[in-house]
Amino acid sequence: MIRKKLGRNKKNRCRFCTKEGCPRPAFVDYKDVGSIxxxxxxxxxxxxxxxxxxxxxxxxxxxxxxxxxxFMGLLAYVGE
Incomplete structure (x- = not known):
């Protein structure tokens, strides 16, 4: 029986970086609550x-x- 290697080749990539690398300055919008x-x-x-x-x-x-x-009240400090 052959065993498969599950998920070993998949590497997480930064969702904010482009193909050229990290754009400077690094900025994440605090108003985008869905992605945060x-x-x-x-x-x-x-x-x-x-x-x-x-x-x-x-x-x-x-x-x-x-x-x-x-601080702005868009996210809670603690969970439910």
């Missing part, structure tokens, strides 16, 4: 880079955007 919610757990924590596939510059920018959205 995908990067948070149901408890309100930020997913890791390994899970989301974002690069380090955009992971930092995403953290800042989440903090801004929480």
């Amino acid at each position: 919610k995908k990067m948070c757990t149901n408890q309100g924590k930020l997913y890791s880079r390994k899970r989301t596939g974002t690069c380090s510059t955009y992971q930092r920018a995403l953290g800042v955007a989440i903090k801004r959205a929480r």
Whole structure:
């Protein structure tokens, strides 16, 4: 019986980067609540880079955007 390697060849790519690389300055819009919610757990924590596939510059920018959205009241600090 042949075993298949499930999901080992698939590598997460940064959804904010282009084919040329990371555009500078790295900016994630805090008003785009739909895409920011995908990067948070149901408890309100930020997913890791390994899970989301974002690069380090955009992971930092995403953290800042989440903090801004929480301060403005667009996102909750804690989950349901």
